[in-house]
Amino acid sequence: NAGVTQTPKFQVLKTGQSMTLQCAQDMNHEYMSWYRQDPGMGLRLIHYSVGAGITDQGEVPNGYNVSRSTTEDFPLRLLSAAPSQTSVYFCASNPRAQGQGNEQFFGPGTRLTVL
Amino acid sequence: DQQVKQNSPSLSVQEGRISILNCDYTNSMFDYFLWYKKYPAEGPTFLISISSIKDKNEDGRFTVFLNKSAKHLSLHIVPSQPGDSAVYFCAASGSDFGNEKLTFGTGTRLTIIP
Numbered sequence: 667n668a669g670v671t672q673t674p675k676f677q678v679l680k681t682g683q684s685m686t687l688q689c690a691q692d693m694n695h696e697y698m699s700w701y702r703q704d705p706g707m708g709l710r711l712i713h714y715s716v717g718a719g720i721t722d723q724g725e726v727p728n729g730y731n732v733s734r735s736t737t738e739d740f741p742l743r744l745l746s747a748a749p750s751q752t753s754v755y756f757c758a759s760n761p762r763a764q765g766q767g768n769e770q771f772f773g774p775g776t777r778l779t780v781l
Numbered sequence: 782d783q784q785v786k787q788n789s790p791s792l793s794v795q796e797g798r799i800s801i802l803n804c805d806y807t808n809s810m811f812d813y814f815l816w817y818k819k820y821p822a823e824g825p826t827f828l829i830s831i832s833s834i835k836d837k838n839e840d841g842r843f844t845v846f847l848n849k850s851a852k853h854l855s856l857h858i859v860p861s862q863p864g865d866s867a868v869y870f871c872a873a874s875g876s877d878f879g880n881e882k883l884t885f886g887t888g889t890r891l892t893i894i895p
Contacts, residue, residue, distance in 0.1 A: 707887060708886050709885040711883070768813050768880075
């Protein structure tokens, strides 16, 4: 199993540009989520999904869109990039099986810089 | 409103000694707690967890203690090794099906001095 994969690893955007951060998992996990990590802020939840066709907002959703058309993929779209979206983005998944813990498995991250 | 707090941004410990990382939470609905370890340029990796029905969980060199009345948990690493140098995040969630969202603390950077 490759686990949780993210592409690209690095990206530089200009203000106003749009892009999609890709996330895929091959563990058949129902739950997937996106976090951003900023210095002194820990990891903050952007959006999450409990299954294909179902998404919901997290703590910091503004400026981001998500969709979940398959169990495997959970892309994060930046509609019009702003310097405040400069961050490291992590995708994570969880099997969401009854009786199991809430351990989430994280991808390696995408470092995004918006100029 | 920071619901999960790690008040020590950094900690340095001599190799072989005990490392103690602390975490406080404010939300009484949290009943499942986790510790993650993060190396630079990598994603966080799960380390150990504890349910609110327990007050201690041990896995090798790592032990997590939970004090529900004080809304406090701690991670003990004994003995500390150079490879333990990393950023450690505390996280909390509900344990019910449908309460999988994790709320993270701001992290503590642990440095093990050889």
